[in-house]
Amino acid sequence: MTDRRIQKSNRALLDASFQVLLKNPHASLSEVAKQAEVGRATLYRHFPTRENLIKAIAIESLQLIKNSMTPIVTSDLQGKAAIHRMVKVLLPIADRFHFLQMIWTLVEFDQQVWRLYEEQMATIKCWILQGQRQGVLNPDLAADWIVSVLDSMLYSASWIIANNMMETTQIEQQLLQTLFEGIQSNEA
Amino acid sequence: MTDRRIQKSNRALLDASFQVLLKNPHASLSEVAKQAEVGRATLYRHFPTRENLIKAIAIESLQLIKNSMTPIVTSDLQGKAAIHRMVKVLLPIADRFHFLQMIWTLVEFDQQVWRLYEEQMATIKCWILQGQRQGVLNPDLAADWIVSVLDSMLYSASWIIANNMMETTQIEQQLLQTLFEGIQSNEA
DNA sequence: CCTTTTTGAGACAGTATTGTTTCATATCTT
DNA sequence: AAGATATGAAACAATACTGTCTCAAAAAGG
Numbered sequence: 001m002t003d004r005r006i007q008k009s010n011r012a013l014l015d016a017s018f019q020v021l022l023k024n025p026h027a028s029l030s031e032v033a034k035q036a037e038v039g040r041a042t043l044y045r046h047f048p049t050r051e052n053l054i055k056a057i058a059i060e061s062l063q064l065i066k067n068s069m070t071p072i073v074t075s076d077l078q079g080k081a082a083i084h085r086m087v088k089v090l091l092p093i094a095d096r097f098h099f100l101q102m103i104w105t106l107v108e109f110d111q112q113v114w115r116l117y118e119e120q121m122a123t124i125k126c127w128i129l130q131g132q133r134q135g136v137l138n139p140d141l142a143a144d145w146i147v148s149v150l151d152s153m154l155y156s157a158s159w160i161i162a163n164n165m166m167e168t169t170q171i172e173q174q175l176l177q178t179l180f181e182g183i184q185s186n187e188a
Numbered sequence: 189m190t191d192r193r194i195q196k197s198n199r200a201l202l203d204a205s206f207q208v209l210l211k212n213p214h215a216s217l218s219e220v221a222k223q224a225e226v227g228r229a230t231l232y233r234h235f236p237t238r239e240n241l242i243k244a245i246a247i248e249s250l251q252l253i254k255n256s257m258t259p260i261v262t263s264d265l266q267g268k269a270a271i272h273r274m275v276k277v278l279l280p281i282a283d284r285f286h287f288l289q290m291i292w293t294l295v296e297f298d299q300q301v302w303r304l305y306e307e308q309m310a311t312i313k314c315w316i317l318q319g320q321r322q323g324v325l326n327p328d329l330a331a332d333w334i335v336s337v338l339d340s341m342l343y344s345a346s347w348i349i350a351n352n353m354m355e356t357t358q359i360e361q362q363l364l365q366t367l368f369e370g371i372q373s374n375e376a
Numbered sequence: 377c378c379t380t381t382t383t384g385a386g387a388c389a390g391t392a393t394t395g396t397t398t399c400a401t402a403t404c405t406t
Numbered sequence: 407a408a409g410a411t412a413t414g415a416a417a418c419a420a421t422a423c424t425g426t427c428t429c430a431a432a433a434a435g436g
Contacts, residue, residue, distance in 0.1 A: 191382065
């Protein structure tokens with residue numbers, strides 16, 4: 001039915017562009033095509049404009065994030081346990097967060113992308129409010145602030161991983177520790 | 189001695205470019221010149237290349253940060269108290285951090301800029317190690333991780349302030365609370 | 377007041393990128 | 407195997423931005 005060539009090119013382009021634009025958001029589409037081992041014309045056939053390409057990556061990233069989170073949503077995990085689990089699940093795809101954060105200022109997205117984004121944020125916020133009601137999370141902290149911190153810590157972690165400054169498992173442990181208990185010494 | 193026009197144009201250009209490029213790193217130099225109420229030719233007379241302009245903003249930002257931090261360095265504050273104070277001092281200029289973080293991937297800086305940056309980071313890292321030795325900061329956390337978290341939390345705060353989502357004083361309090369004690373409820 | 381210097385406006389060439397189109401070739405589907 | 411379709415290479419126009427230059431006007435300094 002569907003031509004295998006199309007799928008192959010599409011995949012190669014999505015992977016390559018993510019890889020290239022993550023490193024350098026200014027990269028020309030020639031570079032992307034080259035990295036994807038695909039002709040420049042083919043790139044334009046698949047993604048008519050640059051914005052179109054970036055949007056496709058954004059949607060794929062958000063979809064990836066969503067797919068990682070739904071198992072947690074459908075499970076009966078709540079509050080702290082849910083957040084704990086979420087961090088573990090999202091850390092491996094933290095570079096997707098990085099990408100979204102990076103292009104956020106460069107491209108104006110349409111409703112579709114925003115909806116996906118808001119949806120994920122709403123889910124996280126919901127867990128936080130739940131945790132606060134249950135008394136496991138500090139109710140003095142604004143939910144928006146906590147969401148933002150979570151976001152930026154994942155970003156930090158992704159950056160450290162990308163630069164090979166620490167091992168993934170160690171980062172995971174340190175992130176959770178810091179997020180829940182802060183940087184203060186336990187004994188203090 | 190020095191022509192007042194030069195200083196005036198220079199200041200206007202530095203302010204305008206920071207403002208414009210913070211919003212949109214892609215903005216053309218025409219937009220910058222327009223915002224600065226200065227001719228495009230004048231912009232090029234002051235800053236021969238785009239990179240040159242961005243570098244100037246980066247240096248000014250780093251200098252600003254440095255000037256904010258030196259009073260703390262020369263004081264005898266240490267460990268937690270020093271970090272506490274630092275957060276308070278840096279929060280008002282968090283948008284400078286935001287800017288640096290934003291352009292970091294877009295421009296390759298020369299030694300001068302790197303030195304200034306490394307210098308600030310080293311100072312912060314020094315305080316953290318000190319705090320860990322004194323037992324006020326969790327010694328299990330990597331100093332690099334803590335620096336990174338600090339950085340990203342300031343970024344979060346700056347973003348929230350920029351979007352008028354919370355008041356500055358409240359953010360300051362929440363940032364310190366989260367940084368030191370995490371998001372966990374005290375009673376938990 | 378007179379000289380020097382900066383400025384703004386505009387024209388200008390150079391360059392890079394975008395996006396389109398064509399056509400022969402290779403690869404798929406049936 | 408045969409027809410349909412995606413692809414690569416290349417040429418192409420259009421655009422946008424960069425960086426340079428000139429010149430008259432404005433503003434500074436002594």
